[in-house]
Amino acid sequence: MPVGPAGMLNPVRALGRYSLLMFQAFGSLHELSIYRKNLFDQMVKIGIESIPIVALTAAFSGAVTTVQTAYQLTSPLYPKSLIGSIVAPSMILELGAVVTAFILTGRVGARIAAELGTMRVTEQIDALEAMGLNSVGYLIIPRVLAGVIMFPVLYISAVLVGIGGGIIVADLGGWLEAAEFIDGAREFFNPFDPVFGCIKSLVFGFVITSISCFKGYYTRGGAEGVGRSTTESAVTSCVFILLADLLLAVTLL
Amino acid sequence: MIRTENLHKTFNDNPVLRGVDLEIEDGETFAIIGRSGSGKSVLMKHLIGLIKPSEGRVLIDGVDINTLPYRELRRVRQQFGVLFQGSALFDSMSAFENVAFPLKTFTEKSEKEIEEEVNRCLTMVELPEVGPLMPSELSGGMKKRVGLARAISLRPQYIFYDEPNTGLDPETSNTIDDLISDLAERLKVTSIIVTHDMHSVLSIADRAGFIHKGKLHWVGTVDEMHRSDNNILLDFVKANEYQIGRPKR
The missing domain is CATH 3.40.50.300 (P-loop containing nucleotide triphosphate hydrolases)
Known part of the structure; x- marks a missing residue:
C-alpha cells in the first residue's frame, strides 16, 4: 500500500471513481425498461428476503430497550407510560433505521459486493460489455434503486415489529400494560419522526447498495480480491452509515 | 475488416x-x-x-x-460474439437463459421465436439437451460450448x-x-x-x-x-x- 502523498490521494481517487460510476449508472436510467426485470428481482432479494432477519433484530432491539428503560426508571415519580415515550421514539428515530442498516450491510451489501466481484473476476462483466450491454446500468441501477425503494419498507417493518416487541415484553414482564405503553408512545409522538426515519433509511439504502456495487464492480484479482472487496464494502458502508446518521441528525432535527 | x-x-x-x-x-x-x-x-x-x-x-x-x-x-x-477463456456464463441463469439473454435484451423476438433460436444455437454446438442445466452442472467443455452458443445467438x-x-x-x-x-x-x-x-x-x-x-x-x-x-x-x-x-x- 503506498504511503505519503500517494497514499493520501487514494481515498480522493476512490471518491472520484465512485462518483463517476454513480454518474454513469444514473446516466443510463433512460434504459430502465431493459433493467426492469432485474430491478424486481433485486427488490425481492434486497427487500422481501430480508424481512425475517430485520424483524427478528428489531423485535429484540425493541424488547431489550424496553427492559433496560424499565430497569433505569425505578423512581415512583416517573409514570410507567414514560417507558413507551422513550422506547417508541428510540425505535422511530434511531434503532429502526440504524440497526436495520447494519444488518443489511452484512446481508445485502456483502452479497452485492461478492456477487459483482465474482462476476468481475470470472469475466461475466466483460461478457455483458462485449455483447453490447451497459454493464454499469444493468448491474448497478437495479441494485441501488431496489435498495432505495426497499430500505424504507424494511425500516417501517422494523419500527412496527420493534415497538410491538417492546409492548409484548413490557406486558409479559409485568413492567407496564400494553395500553400504558401505547399511551406513553402517543403522548410524545412527533409526526416528523417517522418522516425523518424514512429519509434516513432511504439514505442508508443508497449508501449500502452504492458502496457495495462500487467495491464489487472494481474488484481485482481472484478469490482473494472478492474477499477483500466484500470486507471493504462492509467496513466502508458501516463508517458512512454512522457519518450519514450524524449528518442527518444535525441538519434535519 | x-x-x-x-x-x-x-x-x-x-x-x-x-x-x-x-x-x-x-x-x-x-x-x-x-x-x-x-x-x-x-x-x-x-x-x-x-x-x-x-x-x-x-x-x-x-x-x-x-x-x-x-x-x-x-x-x-x-x-461481435465472444467466447471468454472461462466461458463467462452468467451463473445465476440456466444454459438456456444464458443463450436467450442477448436475444431477450437486443431483439424484439417473441418467446417462441427466442426458444427456437436458442434451441438452434444449442444444437449447433451439439448440446441440444442442456438447456435446463445451470452452469455449475456443466463440464468445462460443455460450458465452452454453451458460451459459444451464446456468442452466436445474435448471428x-x-x-x-x-x-x-x-x-x-x-x-x-x-x-x-x-x-x-x-x-x-x-x-x-x-x-x-x-x-x-x-x-x-x-x-x-x-x-x-x-x-x-x-x-x-x-x-x-x-x-x-x-x-x-x-x-x-x-x-x-x-x-x-x-x-x-x-x-x-
Whole structure:
C-alpha cells in the first residue's frame, strides 16, 4: 500500500471513481425498461428476503430497550407510560433505521459486493460489455434503486415489529400494560419522526447498495480480491452509515 | 475488416503492447499466437473495445471504435460474439437463459421465436439437451460450448475466441476446434482466436500472427509458418510440437 502523498490521494481517487460510476449508472436510467426485470428481482432479494432477519433484530432491539428503560426508571415519580415515550421514539428515530442498516450491510451489501466481484473476476462483466450491454446500468441501477425503494419498507417493518416487541415484553414482564405503553408512545409522538426515519433509511439504502456495487464492480484479482472487496464494502458502508446518521441528525432535527 | 494501427498499451508504466499493426480480412480465421503474458488477450480486448489503447487505433470496418460515443460502441459490439477463456456464463441463469439473454435484451423476438433460436444455437454446438442445466452442472467443455452458443445467438459478424482450448482434455479440445471451423464455414463469420495451442492453430486457422513481448513479430498463413526464418516464432512452434507431437496437417 503506498504511503505519503500517494497514499493520501487514494481515498480522493476512490471518491472520484465512485462518483463517476454513480454518474454513469444514473446516466443510463433512460434504459430502465431493459433493467426492469432485474430491478424486481433485486427488490425481492434486497427487500422481501430480508424481512425475517430485520424483524427478528428489531423485535429484540425493541424488547431489550424496553427492559433496560424499565430497569433505569425505578423512581415512583416517573409514570410507567414514560417507558413507551422513550422506547417508541428510540425505535422511530434511531434503532429502526440504524440497526436495520447494519444488518443489511452484512446481508445485502456483502452479497452485492461478492456477487459483482465474482462476476468481475470470472469475466461475466466483460461478457455483458462485449455483447453490447451497459454493464454499469444493468448491474448497478437495479441494485441501488431496489435498495432505495426497499430500505424504507424494511425500516417501517422494523419500527412496527420493534415497538410491538417492546409492548409484548413490557406486558409479559409485568413492567407496564400494553395500553400504558401505547399511551406513553402517543403522548410524545412527533409526526416528523417517522418522516425523518424514512429519509434516513432511504439514505442508508443508497449508501449500502452504492458502496457495495462500487467495491464489487472494481474488484481485482481472484478469490482473494472478492474477499477483500466484500470486507471493504462492509467496513466502508458501516463508517458512512454512522457519518450519514450524524449528518442527518444535525441538519434535519 | 479489422485493422489496428500502431497500437500501444501501457499498464502502470509496464508496456504490454508496443506498436501492433494488424489486418484481419473478412471471413478468415485468424489466430493470434504467442507465449503466456505476450499480450495476446490484451490485444483481443482492444479489438472488442473493452480496453482503450494508450496510443494507436482499432478500426472495425474502417471505423475507429475508440472515437465512438459509448452508445455507438455498444452498437458495434453487437456484431461481435465472444467466447471468454472461462466461458463467462452468467451463473445465476440456466444454459438456456444464458443463450436467450442477448436475444431477450437486443431483439424484439417473441418467446417462441427466442426458444427456437436458442434451441438452434444449442444444437449447433451439439448440446441440444442442456438447456435446463445451470452452469455449475456443466463440464468445462460443455460450458465452452454453451458460451459459444451464446456468442452466436445474435448471428455476429465476428467471433472472438480467448484461449478456447485451455483446461480441456485433447478430445474435447479437438471437438471445440471442429466446432470453430464448422461455425466459420456455416455462419460465414470472421473468427479471431487467441491461443498458444499450435495444434489448434494448425488445424483451424487460415492465417496467424505471432506476438512476442507486445510486438507482432510475424504474420502469415499457417503453411508459411514452418518456412519462416523468424527464430523466436520457430522456437515457439518447435516447443509446441515437442509438447503435442506432430500437428494434424
